[in-house]
Amino acid sequence: MAHSRTARRRWTAAIGLTGVAALALSACAESGRTDDPGAGQVGGTLTFGAAGAPKLFDPFYATDGETFRVSRQMYEGLVGFKPGTAEVEPALATKWDSSEDGKTWTFTLKENVKFHDDSDFNAEAVCFNFDRWYNQKGAGQSDAVSQYWLDNFGGFADTPDKPSLYKSCTAKDAKTAVIELNEATSQFPSVLGFTSFSISSPTALKQYDADNVVAAGDSFTYPAYANEHPTGTGPFKFSKFDKANNVVELVRNDNYHGTKAKLDKIVFRIIPDETARKQALEAGDIDGYDLPNAADWPGLKEKGFNVAVRPAFNVLYLGINQKNNPKLQDLKVRQALMYAINRDQLVKSQLPEGASVATQFMPSTVDGYNKDLKAVGYDPEKAKALLAEAGASDLTLKFFWPTEVTRPYMPSPKDIQAAIAGDLEKAGIKLEVSSKPWNGGYLTDVDQGIPDLFMLGWTGDNGTAHNWIGTFFGRTDNRFNTGASPWGAELAAELAAASSEPDETKRSDMYVELNKKIMEQYLPAIPVSHSPPALVLKSDVKGVVPSPLTDERFGQASKG
Amino acid sequence: MLRYTIRRLIQLVGVVLVLSLLLFAWLRALPGGPVSALLGERSTPESREALTKQLGLDQPIFVQYVKFLGRALSGDFGVSTGVQPGDSALDIFLQRFPATIELSALAILIAVAVGIPLGYMAAKRRGGWFDNISVGGSLLGVAVPVFFLAYVLKDVLSSALGLPTEGRQDAINATRVTGFFVLDGVLTQEWDAALNALEHLILPAVALATIPFAVVFRITRAAVLDVLDEDFVRTAESKGLTAPTIRRRHVLRNAMLPVVTTIGLQTGALLAGAVLTEKVFSFAGVGQALAIGFERRDYPVLLLLIIMATIVYVVVNLLVDLSYALIDPRIRTR
Numbered sequence: 001m002a003h004s005r006t007a008r009r010r011w012t013a014a015i016g017l018t019g020v021a022a023l024a025l026s027a028c029a030e031s032g033r034t035d036d037p038g039a040g041q042v043g044g045t046l047t048f049g050a051a052g053a054p055k056l057f058d059p060f061y062a063t064d065g066e067t068f069r070v071s072r073q074m075y076e077g078l079v080g081f082k083p084g085t086a087e088v089e090p091a092l093a094t095k096w097d098s099s100e101d102g103k104t105w106t107f108t109l110k111e112n113v114k115f116h117d118d119s120d121f122n123a124e125a126v127c128f129n130f131d132r133w134y135n136q137k138g139a140g141q142s143d144a145v146s147q148y149w150l151d152n153f154g155g156f157a158d159t160p161d162k163p164s165l166y167k168s169c170t171a172k173d174a175k176t177a178v179i180e181l182n183e184a185t186s187q188f189p190s191v192l193g194f195t196s197f198s199i200s201s202p203t204a205l206k207q208y209d210a211d212n213v214v215a216a217g218d219s220f221t222y223p224a225y226a227n228e229h230p231t232g233t234g235p236f237k238f239s240k241f242d243k244a245n246n247v248v249e250l251v252r253n254d255n256y257h258g259t260k261a262k263l264d265k266i267v268f269r270i271i272p273d274e275t276a277r278k279q280a281l282e283a284g285d286i287d288g289y290d291l292p293n294a295a296d297w298p299g300l301k302e303k304g305f306n307v308a309v310r311p312a313f314n315v316l317y318l319g320i321n322q323k324n325n326p327k328l329q330d331l332k333v334r335q336a337l338m339y340a341i342n343r344d345q346l347v348k349s350q351l352p353e354g355a356s357v358a359t360q361f362m363p364s365t366v367d368g369y370n371k372d373l374k375a376v377g378y379d380p381e382k383a384k385a386l387l388a389e390a391g392a393s394d395l396t397l398k399f400f401w402p403t404e405v406t407r408p409y410m411p412s413p414k415d416i417q418a419a420i421a422g423d424l425e426k427a428g429i430k431l432e433v434s435s436k437p438w439n440g441g442y443l444t445d446v447d448q449g450i451p452d453l454f455m456l457g458w459t460g461d462n463g464t465a466h467n468w469i470g471t472f473f474g475r476t477d478n479r480f481n482t483g484a485s486p487w488g489a490e491l492a493a494e495l496a497a498a499s500s501e502p503d504e505t506k507r508s509d510m511y512v513e514l515n516k517k518i519m520e521q522y523l524p525a526i527p528v529s530h531s532p533p534a535l536v537l538k539s540d541v542k543g544v545v546p547s548p549l550t551d552e553r554f555g556q557a558s559k560g
Numbered sequence: 561m562l563r564y565t566i567r568r569l570i571q572l573v574g575v576v577l578v579l580s581l582l583l584f585a586w587l588r589a590l591p592g593g594p595v596s597a598l599l600g601e602r603s604t605p606e607s608r609e610a611l612t613k614q615l616g617l618d619q620p621i622f623v624q625y626v627k628f629l630g631r632a633l634s635g636d637f638g639v640s641t642g643v644q645p646g647d648s649a650l651d652i653f654l655q656r657f658p659a660t661i662e663l664s665a666l667a668i669l670i671a672v673a674v675g676i677p678l679g680y681m682a683a684k685r686r687g688g689w690f691d692n693i694s695v696g697g698s699l700l701g702v703a704v705p706v707f708f709l710a711y712v713l714k715d716v717l718s719s720a721l722g723l724p725t726e727g728r729q730d731a732i733n734a735t736r737v738t739g740f741f742v743l744d745g746v747l748t749q750e751w752d753a754a755l756n757a758l759e760h761l762i763l764p765a766v767a768l769a770t771i772p773f774a775v776v777f778r779i780t781r782a783a784v785l786d787v788l789d790e791d792f793v794r795t796a797e798s799k800g801l802t803a804p805t806i807r808r809r810h811v812l813r814n815a816m817l818p819v820v821t822t823i824g825l826q827t828g829a830l831l832a833g834a835v836l837t838e839k840v841f842s843f844a845g846v847g848q849a850l851a852i853g854f855e856r857r858d859y860p861v862l863l864l865l866i867i868m869a870t871i872v873y874v875v876v877n878l879l880v881d882l883s884y885a886l887i888d889p890r891i892r893t894r
Contacts (some may be wrong), residue, residue, distance in 0.1 A: 144611050215614055219615065226646075243655055244658075244659070244741070244844065245727060245844065246727060246728070271726055271842040272839070272852055276726060276842045279715070279725060283719065286726075436591060439596060439857055440591050443600065444593065457601070
């Protein structure tokens with residue numbers, strides 16, 4: 001009997017538990033009736049739906065868009081970009097001059113500027129930053145860490161085999177910084193407008209051990225500065241990153257040296273799922289998000305949202321790898337591919353409004369664009385004739401396309417692929433089409449030269465031609481394997497010569513000429529289109545100017 | 561009992577070791593990898609080679625595994641390359657695990673609180689309209705994919721009830737203590753924070769609860785039907801025990817064994833469901849991290865999360881086994 005009593009007690013406990021569950025449920029139901037949680041956005045808080053978490057808050061180590069987006073609200077560089085353009089304008093430097101040979105740059109700095117930690121911004125601080133970048137050690141030199149420095153300035157102080165563009169920085173007086181380069185480059189000074197090269201507070205950099213990046217097993221860990229103490233000069237200051245809740249919060253910098261921010265706060269809510277971002281906007285949980293699917297634009301506009309279309313600052317191309325099929329080393333065959341594709345139709349049917357056919361590998365806003373180039377029209381007969389001339393009528397090509405990805409230049413890879421493949425087959429080219437996930441083999445295969453044809457593109461970092469054709473063809477072991485053709489090395493040399501030409505007009509002419517040569521004599525790949533990406537905002541959000549560089553700063557944004 | 565528990569835990573260590581080796585090899589055999597995920601369009605032959613070397617991915621896989629084991633023994637499971645680059649995989653797990661527990665626990669509570677009474681009532685009214693409707697409903701619960709239901713809940717119910725559909729909490733000032741947001745709010749007496757977190761839990765938990773609910777309901781119904789036919793129930797009735805006593809002491813208790821087993825087995829399904837539910841509701845739990853980690857080939861995070869999921873699964877089922885003894889005293893003697 002005693003036995004049975006203890007058993008009963010346990011059973012009662014179990015029933016009690018169910019009771020708690022029921023209670024919890026009723027509590028839930030009740031709480032459902034309380035006010036909408038979106039009502040938290042009182043006063044001036046802008047809530048932006050981010051697709052991913054920022055990696056860190058030290059822009060120098062940043063490599064991805066979500067990280068840059070947060071950083072650029074807190075930081076400024078010596079130069080900036082005129083809102084809505086890729087044109088350089090003064091930021092922390094009010095003006096600059098370069099020597100005749102393009103190697104010495106003198107920057108006059110804005111005065112009475114303070115960092116968020118109240119320390120002074122001056123020429124010494126500028127030089128401290130440059131020297132910090134140049135003197136990265138160990139893991140700080142890795143491609144995954146200091147990618148933007150490596151891409152734009154080359155090596156570091158202790159990498160003699162990999163020279164750097166940067167030579168030295170001298171603080172002539174408090175408001176004059178002189179930067180010496182080892183050679184002239186078309187990238188200067190616009191490269192200093194990249195968020196990566198924003199100026200941090202030397203005091204904070206030192207205090208929070210900013211350079212202490214450690215390669216830990218199979219990744220990198222970052223120091224306190226990058227994680228919790230970003231200190232710039234921008235209109236917003238870091239407040240917190242609540243990782244458990246996936247929310248980043250910035251607050252207004254009341255001591256900002258320019259026009260102070262209107263918003264009290266910016267909140268970045270991390271919503272990785274695209275559909276979820278759209279629903280959050282429609283439910284009023286967020287005020288905007290980036291890169292709405294082009295198919296959603298009309299619907300969003302209809303519901304009264306502001307679809308802010310950026311100028312197209314990208315290019316989609318059909319990559320050709322000459323490695324595996326020698327026929328592809330014949331210019332006629334590559335030209336045949338271009339004639340075979342109905343790019344007009346593709347742009348009209350597959351890309352958002354505002355997209356255009358690419359006549360070359362960069363958009364018209366880039367310095368060195370050749371406006372005389374015309375897009376070759378769709379001509380399948382000519383394509384067949386060219387193939388016959390080249391003795392390649394029985395051409396069979398491996399054509400790869402990516403899944404699980406959308407890029408600003410490629411909203412729907414599947415549909416674009418289908419259009420291109422259909423056109424090529426109409427011209428009598430046999431295709432072995434296969435698809436792979438973007439990170440699940442596609443990029444690796446493309447990098448290893450497995451497909452003959454592939455779809456890829458580029459979003460520009462700045463308005464210099466080097467950032468476009470220089471990146472694509474500036475070497476011979478690139479994705480197109482241009483080294484397989486005798487002209488590959490020639491093209492690389494011509495690009496290098498153009499980039500190091502100090503005279504702006506001359507340089508620009510060289511690029512114009514090169515664009516023509518690339519399209520008419522080399523044709524390493526087929527430029528397809530430029531496609532405008534957008535960001536979507538609630539209609540009461542004002543003062544956000546869509547930028548071709550995605551350089552949207554919320555300093556002048558307001559709500560309501 | 562203690563011996564049994566220890567034996568099971570030792571087995572678990574073996575399972576985890578074998579699993580980690582398999583996972584380690586399997587992850588690295590997946591096409592793509594963290595290098596291309598990190599460098600994207602910007603990669604060059606040099607940068608790929610340098611990063612591969614830096615991440616230690618150029619070494620033979622066996623060497624990589626031994627190194628991993630060595631570090632893992634000292635509690636270092638590597639650093640994330642994709643989910644939250646730079647954070648240790650363990651931190652990511654510790655941050656996100658409470659979220660998934662909160663979600664799963666509420667889902668299980670809902671499933672049990674609704675499933676058991678409904679199952680019992682359906683069995684009592686076997687063949688009646690109530691039975692037919694609830695059996696049909698539970699079939700629907702099994703058949704409808706979680707993510708579809710999640711989207712329906714989001715689109716239809718969220719605006720009607722005014723419930724939030726994204727994340728774990730609004731960007732309000734809340735003190736973090738345990739990482740369980742509801743509990744934190746209670747502990748710090750920040751009631752609005754607790755309530756806010758609870759509101760965020762409801763829709764995802766309801767979506768997630770459909771899987772265990774349907775199973776709990778059907779198993780309860782079947783088990784109660786079985787027990788109702790037993791001789792001892794008839795005996796109890798004939799000796800004049802009251803209906804509640806028979807229900808509590810004889811019917812439900814005997815019917816609970818298979819139900820509890822089922823709940824244990826459902827933890828695996830719950831975790832799988834959590835991946836989808838957390839994705840749809842942007843809920844920062846383990847499931848979301850698994851989805852992002854897989855997309856970006858975040859080896860350390862994937863490895864740790866899957867191993868931890870296995871451990872949780874085994875431990876929960878061990879607890880279920882142990883709980884038999886509570887429910888059915890006859891088992892204790894063995």
